[in-house]
Amino acid sequence: MGSLNLPTEQWAQVVEKVGGPATYKRIPVQQPGPDEVLVNVKYSGVCHTDLHAMMGDWPLDTKPLPLVGGHEGAGVVVARGSLVTDIELGDLAGIKWLNGSCLSCSYCQNSDESLCKKALLSGYTVDGTFQEYAIAKAAHVARIPKGTNLEAVAPILCAGITVYKGIKESLVRPGQTIAIVGAGGGLGSIAIQYAKAMGIHAIAIDAGDEKRDLCLKLGATTFIDFTKSKDIVADVKAATPDGEGPYGALLVAVQEKPFQQATQYLRSKGVLVCIGLPANANLSAPVFDTVVRMINIKGSYVGNRADTTEALDFFARGLINVPYKSIGLSQLQNVYDLMHEAKIAGRYVVDTSK
Ligand SMILES: NC(=O)c1ccc[n+]([C@@H]2O[C@H](COP(=O)([O-])OP(=O)(O)OC[C@H]3O[C@@H](n4cnc5c(N)ncnc54)[C@H](O)[C@@H]3O)[C@@H](O)[C@H]2O)c1
Numbered sequence: 217m218g219s220l221n222l223p224t225e226q227w228a229q230v231v232e233k234v235g236g237p238a239t240y241k242r243i244p245v246q247q248p249g250p251d252e253v254l255v256n257v258k259y260s261g262v263c264h265t266d267l268h269a270m271m272g273d274w275p276l277d278t279k280p281l282p283l284v285g286g287h288e289g290a291g292v293v294v295a296r297g298s299l300v301t302d303i304e305l306g307d308l309a310g311i312k313w314l315n316g317s318c319l320s321c322s323y324c325q326n327s328d329e330s331l332c333k334k335a336l337l338s339g340y341t342v343d344g345t346f347q348e349y350a351i352a353k354a355a356h357v358a359r360i361p362k363g364t365n366l367e368a369v370a371p372i373l374c375a376g377i378t379v380y381k382g383i384k385e386s387l388v389r390p391g392q393t394i395a396i397v398g399a400g401g402g403l404g405s406i407a408i409q410y411a412k413a414m415g416i417h418a419i420a421i422d423a424g425d426e427k428r429d430l431c432l433k434l435g436a437t438t439f440i441d442f443t444k445s446k447d448i449v450a451d452v453k454a455a456t457p458d459g460e461g462p463y464g465a466l467l468v469a470v471q472e473k474p475f476q477q478a479t480q481y482l483r484s485k486g487v488l489v490c491i492g493l494p495a496n497a498n499l500s501a502p503v504f505d506t507v508v509r510m511i512n513i514k515g516s517y518v519g520n521r522a523d524t525t526e527a528l529d530f531f532a533r534g535l536i537n538v539p540y541k542s543i544g545l546s547q548l549q550n551v552y553d554l555m556h557e558a559k560i561a562g563r564y565v566v567d568t569s570k
């Protein structure tokens with residue numbers, strides 16, 4: 217194994233029981249296995265998924281507690297296993313939700329790596345990036361170009377990849393309109409900019425003046441406040457040129473209701489892309505309408521390695537300005553509290569040095 221000088225202990229945020237809170241404490245620095253790298257995480261974005269993981273919201277077990285969350289980690293490679301030859305010590309790298317996958321099952325062969333049954337999930341089935349030193353499979357770490365601002369790029373590693381892939385899955389084309397539901401949050405605010413960069417009009421749906429101002433500043437064509445609108449379906453349709461509704465809807469909200477509404481305002485042949493993962497939520501739609509209006513309903517789950525490279529390339533070209541606020545890793549629980557109340561416009565990024 218090759219490595220730079222490493223400490224034996226580090227600061228981390230550790231979840232010790234379901235429901236939290238996360239505890240800021242010293243833990244040992246781990247060594248990477250033969251096909252892994254150790255990344256000195258400088259900054260990590262805080263995704264709503266981290267909060268779902270701590271709260272035990274999903275029908276999918278985490279690794280046995282204690283768990284270190286986090287999966288938008290941007291940093292520097294400081295150690296690599298003996299089999300790793302294509303990333304150097306000192307290179308910039310990103311740890312994403314998909315920490316590793318088997319690379320040989322039929323899903324991996326088809327580049328649907330997120331569907332791999334042996335996938336390792338950062339901050340969920342393996343310890344993640346809310347620590348100073350985190351491990352990932354070398355094949356899966358994102359290659360980040362030299363000179364990149366690690367604080368600004370961190371949210372691309374989950375939010376960016378996920379919404380970029382989701383917009384592609386929506387099949388919405390340049391010149392057409394997409395509805396982004398949950399547009400003022402982390403995924404949503406970044407989705408507005410990918411849509412804009414791809415030449416797609418975005419109808420942003422969320423709540424409150426701060427999120428409205430942010431969405432419009434980031435390039436949304438229209439903002440609809442779901443707490444004020446008397447008829448969301450009518451308002452969304454009215455925001456499209458022919459009144460028929462958008463070609464696609466990207467659901468990044470953390471409540472069930474908007475998933476049900478979306479099939480009603482999509483234009484015929486429209487595509488509903490489900491990305492948000494509210495706890496215990498179900499999705500139903502009238503069969504008759506779905507058939508005769510040819511509505512498509514699909515899920516989209518992060519992205520593969522090519523999506524990662526492409527999403528980072530949009531960032532590198534200056535097309536995506538992640539709206540983030542920075543805070544010390546020690547303050548993570550405060551971010552979770554704000555997130556739980558839907559009070560975060562954009563993304564929080566934690567700095568692992570404080
Ligand atoms: N599918 C995937 O691969 C994937 C990847 C990352 C995150 N996620 C999930 O996406 C969701 C969003 O994550 P985030 O980090 O952006 O969360 P966030 O808390 O930053 O944003 C969620 C937003 O949804 C808004 N919202 C709530 N109810 C709404 C409603 N009825 N209509 C419109 N907006 C509403 C909130 O006001 C908030 O702004 C989470 O459930 C997360 O787990 C999925």
Ligand SMILES: [Zn+2]
Binds near residue numbers: 263264287
């Ligand atoms: Zn995430």
Ligand SMILES: [Zn+2]
Binds near residue numbers: 322332335
């Ligand atoms: Zn696989």
